[in-house]
Amino acid sequence: xxxxxxxxxxxxxxxxxxxxxxxxxxxxxxxxxxxxxxxxxxxxxxxxxxxxxxxxxxxxxxxxxxxxxxxxxxxxxxxxxxxxxxxxxxxxxxxxxxxxxxxxxxxxxxxxxxxxxxxxxxxxxxxxxxxxxxxxxxxxxxxxxxxxxxxxxxxxxxxxxxxxxxxxxxxxxxxxxxxxxxxxxxxxxxxxxxxxxxxxxxxxxxxxxxxxxxxxxxxxxxxxxxxxxxxxxxxxxxxxxxxxxxxxxxxxxxxxxxxxxxxxxxxxxxxxxxxxxxxxxxxxxxxxxxxxxxxxxxxxxxxxxxxxxxxxxxxxxxxxxxxxxxxxxxxxxxxxxxxxxxxxxxxxxxxxxxxxxxxxxxxxxxxxxxxxxxxxxxxxxxxxxxxxxxxxxxxxxxxxxxxxxxxxxxxxxxxxxxxxxx
Numbered sequence: 001x002x003x004x005x006x007x008x009x010x011x012x013x014x015x016x017x018x019x020x021x022x023x024x025x026x027x028x029x030x031x032x033x034x035x036x037x038x039x040x041x042x043x044x045x046x047x048x049x050x051x052x053x054x055x056x057x058x059x060x061x062x063x064x065x066x067x068x069x070x071x072x073x074x075x076x077x078x079x080x081x082x083x084x085x086x087x088x089x090x091x092x093x094x095x096x097x098x099x100x101x102x103x104x105x106x107x108x109x110x111x112x113x114x115x116x117x118x119x120x121x122x123x124x125x126x127x128x129x130x131x132x133x134x135x136x137x138x139x140x141x142x143x144x145x146x147x148x149x150x151x152x153x154x155x156x157x158x159x160x161x162x163x164x165x166x167x168x169x170x171x172x173x174x175x176x177x178x179x180x181x182x183x184x185x186x187x188x189x190x191x192x193x194x195x196x197x198x199x200x201x202x203x204x205x206x207x208x209x210x211x212x213x214x215x216x217x218x219x220x221x222x223x224x225x226x227x228x229x230x231x232x233x234x235x236x237x238x239x240x241x242x243x244x245x246x247x248x249x250x251x252x253x254x255x256x257x258x259x260x261x262x263x264x265x266x267x268x269x270x271x272x273x274x275x276x277x278x279x280x281x282x283x284x285x286x287x288x289x290x291x292x293x294x295x296x297x298x299x300x301x302x303x304x305x306x307x308x309x310x311x312x313x314x315x316x317x318x319x320x321x322x323x324x325x326x327x328x329x330x331x332x333x334x335x336x337x338x339x340x341x342x343x344x345x346x347x348x349x350x351x352x353x354x355x356x357x358x359x360x361x362x363x364x365x366x367x368x369x370x371x372x373x374x375x376x377x378x379x380x381x382x383x384x385x386x387x388x389x390x391x392x393x394x395x396x397x398x399x400x401x402x403x404x405x406x407x408x409x410x411x412x413x414x415x416x417x418x419x420x421x422x
Contacts, residue, residue, distance in 0.1 A: 021376055021377050021378070021379040022034055022340075022376045022377075022378065022379060023378070023379050023380045024068075024342065024378050024380065024381075025068070025072030026072075027072055028066070028068060028072065028342055029378060029380055029381060029382040030345050030347070030348075030381075030382055030383070030384035031064065031066065031342040031343060031344055031345045031348075031378060032057070032343075032344030032345065032377065032378055032381055033054075033057050033342065033343055033344040033375055033376065033377060033378065034340050034341065034342040034343075034375075034376050034378065035054070035340065035341045035342075035372045035373050035374070035375055035376065036338070036339075036340055036341075036372075036373035037067070037338075037339040037340065037341060037370045037371075037372065037373070038370055038371045038372075038373060039370065040333035040337070040338070040339055040370060041333065041368045042332075042333050042334055042335040042336075042337075043332070043335070044332070044366050044367070044368060045330055045331075045332060045359075045361065045365065045366070045367045045368070046330070046331055046332070046333055046367075046368050046369075046370050047083070047328050047329060047330045047331075047367055047368070047369055047370070048328070048329050048341065048369070048370045048371075048372060049212070049326065049327070049328055049369070049372075050062065050065070050326075050327040050328070050329065051212075051372060052212075052214065052240060052324060053375050054341070054343055054372075054375075055237070055239055055240045055241070055324065055327075056236070056237040056239055056240060057239075057343060057344050057375070058239060058343040058344065059239075059343075059344065059345060059346040059348065060346065060348070060349075060350075061239075061241075062079065062327065062343070063348060063349055063350040064343050064344065064345040064346070064348035065079065065329065065341070065342075065343050066341075066342050066343070066348075066351065067329065067331055067339055067340070067341055067342075068339065068340055068342060069334070069337040069338065069339050069340075070337060070338045070339070070340075071337070074351075075331055075333075075339060076331065076351075076353035076354070076355035076356075077329045077330060077331040077353065077355065078329070078330050078331075078353070078355060078356040078359055079327055079328070079329050079330075080327070080328050080330065081210055081325060081326055081327060081328070082210050082326065082328065083328060083330075083361065083367060084361065087202045089122075089199045089200075089202075090199060090200040090202075091197055091198065091199055091200075092113055092117065092118055092120050092198040092199065092200050093113070093114060094111045094112065094113050094180075094196060094197070094198045095111065095112040095113075095114075096109065096110075096111060096195065096196070097110045097111065097112045097144075097179075098110035099193055101189075101190035103187075104187045105185075105187055106137075106183040106184055106185050106186065106187070107183070107184040107186055107190050107191040107193065108181065108182070108183050108184075109181070109182040109184070109193050109196060110144070110179060110180070110181050110182075111179065111180040111181075111182075111196055111198065112144075112178065112179055113177075113178050113179070113180065113198060114178065115178060117176050117177065117178050118176060118200045118201075119174055119175065119176045119200065119201040120174070120175070120176070120198050120199060120200050120201055121171060121172060121173070121174040121175075121199070121200075121201040122169060122170065122171045122172070122198075122199045123138075123169070123170055123172075123180070123182075123196055123197060123198045123199065124168050124169045124170075124196070124197045124199075125156055125168045125169075125170075125182070125184075125193060125196055126168070126193065126194045126195040126196065126197065127158075127168065127191070127192050127193055127194060128192055128194060129158065129191065129192055130158060130160040130161075131158060131159055131160055131161050132156075132157060132158055132191075133155060133156075133157045133166075133255060134155070134156055134157070134184050134185060134186055134191060135153050135154070135155055135184075135185045136151075136153075136154050136155070136156055136170060136182055136183065136184050136185070137149065137151065137152060137153060137154075137182070137183040137185070138150050138151035138154070138170065138172045138180065138181070138182055139180070139181040139183075140172075140175050140177035140179065140180055140181075141177055141178070141179040141180075141181065142177050142178055142179070143178075143179075144178075144179045147181060150172040150173040150175060151170060151171075151172035151173065152282045152283050153280065153282040153287070154170045154171075154172075154287070155167075155255060155276075155278055155280075156168045156169075156170065156184075157255075157257070157276055159257045159276075159308075162257060162259055162274070162308060163259070163271045163274075164257055164258075164259060164273075164274040164275070164276075165273075166257070166275070166276055167275065167276060174201045180196075180198065182196065210243070210325075210326050211243035211244055211323035211324060211325060211326050212323060212324055212325075212326050213321070213323055213324075214235075214240070214242065214321075214322040214323050214324040215233060215235075215321060215322040216321045217248075217319045217320075217321055218231055218233065218319060218320050218321065218322075219318075219319060220314075220318060220320075226309065226313075226314065227308070227309055227310065227311075228306045228307060228308050228309055229306070229307040229309060229314045229315065229318060230304060230305065230306045230307070231303075231304070231305045231320055232266070232302065232303070232304050233302070233303040233304075233305070233322065234266070234301065234302055235301055235302070235303065236301065237301060238264065238300055238301045240324055241324060241325040242294045242303065242322055242323070242324060242325070243293070243294060243323050243324055243325040243326070244291055244292065244293055244294060244322070244323045245258070245260070245291070245292045245294060245305060245320060245321075245322060246290060246291050246320065246321045246322075246323065247277050247290045247291075247292075247307075247318065247319070247320050248290065248317075248318070248319045248320075248321075249279075249290075249315040249316060249317055249318045249319070250316055250317045251279065251315045251316050251317075251318075252279065252281070253279060253280045253281065254277075254278060254279055254280075254312070254315060255276065255277075255278040255280070256276065256277055256278070256307050256308060256309065256312075256315065257274065257275075257276050257307075257308045258274045258275050258276060258277060258292045258305065258306070258307055258308070259271070259274040259305070259306040259308060260272045260273050260274045260292075260294055260303070260304070260305055260306075261303070261304040261305075261306070262300035262302065262303055262304070263300060263301075263302040263303075263304070264300055264301060264302070265302070266302040269304055270300075272294070272300075273294065273295060274292065275292035275293065276289070276292070277289060277290050277291075277292065277307070303322075305320060329341070330359065330367075331355070332355075341372065344378075345384060346384075347384045
């Protein structure tokens with residue numbers, strides 16, 4: 001009875017493996033994994049969102065990604081991180097009219113944007129200062145006499161002692177005033193400002209997410225110094241690009257620097273950037289930023305995230321989540337064809353298609369998303385690596401035999417003169 005049960009279990013396992021395996025045409029047998037693309041729509045742009053499994057099993061940053069049809073033909077596609085590229089920041093010409101200091105209060109900077117200034121809503125402070133956290137008030141005026149506050153309080157920072165660049169950018173209420181006034185709250189001495197970049201307002205469109213959930217709601221590591229709160233995360237793969245770190249806390253007011261480190265083995269850690277998170281109230285309104293970008297770092301399986309508390313107590317009820325970069329493959333299916341996404345070939349290089357240069361997404365153009373089927377291993381897989389790479393143990397066996405033969409030959413050579421003398 002027991003033997004029959006084991007045989008039945010083995011049969012189920014074999015059938016389950018076969019259900020998630022597929023044969024590929026001879027030209028594509030060197031790709032280890034594939035996914036079906038459900039119900040393509042011909043003559044319109046279709047797209048598919050690359051998921052975590054495809055990132056983890058792909059090679060060379062999706063260089064091996066291909067789309068093939070049911071006849072084994074390669075289908076051109078374009079890979080993007082969003083359907084529409086984000087608008088580029090446009091700088092507004094600005095002249096520095098005043099850079100003064102009121103002892104015991106603030107540094108004041110006044111900018112002149114010209115008599116026909118475009119609408120603007122953000123700026124970046126240029127300073128040689130290396131380590132600071134300062135609060136800034138921004139006001140606007142049409143005549144440099146009557147001022148209206150467009151941002152009552154906003155932080156700028158830099159932490160070069162911790163290898164963190166911080167942020168020197170501020171967003172404020174959109175306006176087209178000719179003059180802008182910055183008051184940097186530093187009562188002890190003048191805050192050094194070498195320039196200020198002002199940026200034109202951008203048209204507001206429907207926000208399109210550029211990242212996808214990866215790991216959600218992680219509590220901090222239980223053991224750690226009070227001066228910092230840290231997380232250690234194992235992504236299980238070095239190929240997954242992390243896009244952002246998101247934090248949640250019920251603390252009412254705070255400003256903390258965040259440091260990111262990565263490692264291949266969880267033993268040796270290398271700095272990998274960081275940022276800052278904050279929350280504060282001004283004029284009855286809460287201002288906060290609880291997101292830190294990681295610039296799509298990849299190549300490391302282990303991540304360590306540290307919040308630098310200094311002499312403050314750790315943030316209360318703190319949680320962290322990670323998002324991965326979003327990648328979208330766009331293509332135009334042909335009538336009557338079915339398609340499959342394939343990946344997992346470390347010898348493949350990034351494809352070059354005319355489609356990527358000629359495709360233009362028109363305003364209000366219809367785009368249809370296709371669902372990915374379950375990941376399937378290639379049943380007739382042919383390893384593309386050379387014979388010696390596929391069987392490295394044979395090299396060691398050959399080397400061992402060569403050493404034995406050389407040793408034997410050396411012993412024969414040493415004994416031959418003695419025999420001749422006798």
